[in-house]
Amino acid sequence: MIEVDSVRVDYDGVPAVDDVSLDIADGESVVIAGANGSGKTSLVRTFNGLVSPDSGEVRVDGTAVQADLAAARRAVGMVFQHPRDQIVAATIGADVAFGPENLGRDRAEIDRRVDRALSAVGLDGRREDRVDALSGGERARVAIAGALAMEPSHLVLDEPFSGLDEPSRRSVRSRLAELRRNGTSLVIVTHDLRDLEPLVDRVLVLSDGRLVADDPPEGAAEALSRFDVRVPSGWPRSAGVGNGDRDEDASGGSIADTSTPEPSAPDPGPDLDGAS
Numbered sequence: 001m002i003e004v005d006s007v008r009v010d011y012d013g014v015p016a017v018d019d020v021s022l023d024i025a026d027g028e029s030v031v032i033a034g035a036n037g038s039g040k041t042s043l044v045r046t047f048n049g050l051v052s053p054d055s056g057e058v059r060v061d062g063t064a065v066q067a068d069l070a071a072a073r074r075a076v077g078m079v080f081q082h083p084r085d086q087i088v089a090a091t092i093g094a095d096v097a098f099g100p101e102n103l104g105r106d107r108a109e110i111d112r113r114v115d116r117a118l119s120a121v122g123l124d125g126r127r128e129d130r131v132d133a134l135s136g137g138e139r140a141r142v143a144i145a146g147a148l149a150m151e152p153s154h155l156v157l158d159e160p161f162s163g164l165d166e167p168s169r170r171s172v173r174s175r176l177a178e179l180r181r182n183g184t185s186l187v188i189v190t191h192d193l194r195d196l197e198p199l200v201d202r203v204l205v206l207s208d209g210r211l212v213a214d215d216p217p218e219g220a221a222e223a224l225s226r227f228d229v230r231v232p233s234g235w236p237r238s239a240g241v242g243n244g245d246r247d248e249d250a251s252g253g254s255i256a257d258t259s260t261p262e263p264s265a266p267d268p269g270p271d272l273d274g275a276s
């Protein structure tokens with residue numbers, strides 16, 4: 001379980017995360033949404049100590065992150081926004097093995113973890129493939145496999161769909177749906193909520209560093225549009241909540257999303273999307 005207790009993160013005296021408290025239970029799948037600069041990345045980076053709170057505390061499985069950084073980093077896998085920021089080796093297998101190797105695991109254990117992680121993201125049998133020949137979606141899945149090879153109890157993904165074309169996005173989303181079915185706890189940071197509703201139990205919304213909503217998907221539409229996150233077509237609405245001006249963008253893109261898609265080849269991975 002991740003417990004966030006009155007956390008504040010300041011940069012040069014300005015709060016990026018402002019007195020946020022929340023819990024994420026084992027096996028739960030949540031989205032953290034909010035406009036650019038609302039504090040999403042700063043918040044989730046406190047979950048494994050990449051960012052230290054200026055006040056408050058984060059506990060993972062009952063232990064304060066700052067008291068045992070190594071334990072927090074084992075328990076909370078982090079997938080960064082740009083896979084290239086975390087892919088370190090030339091081949092898929094070497095990259096996914098990197099984390100367990102650093103944990104000092106023996107070869108048999110490393111091989112077992114790499115096989116499991118690659119299978120979870122649909123890249124079985126691709127160990128020897130070169131990373132630089134992969135599509136954007138495949139690279140994103142390698143980054144997820146690298147985090148999974150650490151066998152974390154929680155997987156945090158920061159903008160996992162950023163820069164992906166539609167087939168790649170579907171492919172990554174279907175893998176996340178599968179992980180969720182297998183009991184991995186997911187924390188997905190995004191302002192692009194297309195097709196995510198079946199994948200999540202709760203939607204947390206940040207605005208100016210503050211947690212302004214914590215709702216099930218069907219209760220989240222109003223807060224999302226109020227805090228500048230586009231509500232995609234088909235997102236469930238509670239009775240009496242109108243569609244609002246910002247709604248129903250056919251492209252599904254976020255008002256706030258200024259990221260530039262990186263070109264990627266069509267993803268040959270199967271679309272096993274169980275989320276839709």
Ligand SMILES: Nc1ncnc2c1ncn2[C@@H]1O[C@H](COP(=O)(O)OP(=O)(O)OP(=O)(O)O)[C@@H](O)[C@H]1O
Nearest residue numbers: 011012015016034035036037038039040041042043
């Ligand atoms: N290392 C840093 N030094 C100074 N200011 C920072 C730093 N990291 C983030 N900030 C500022 O803190 C605020 C919150 O940033 P953060 O990246 O956490 O938000 P975000 O919601 O993840 O944004 P985005 O959607 O653009 O990634 C922003 O105003 C940002 O400019």
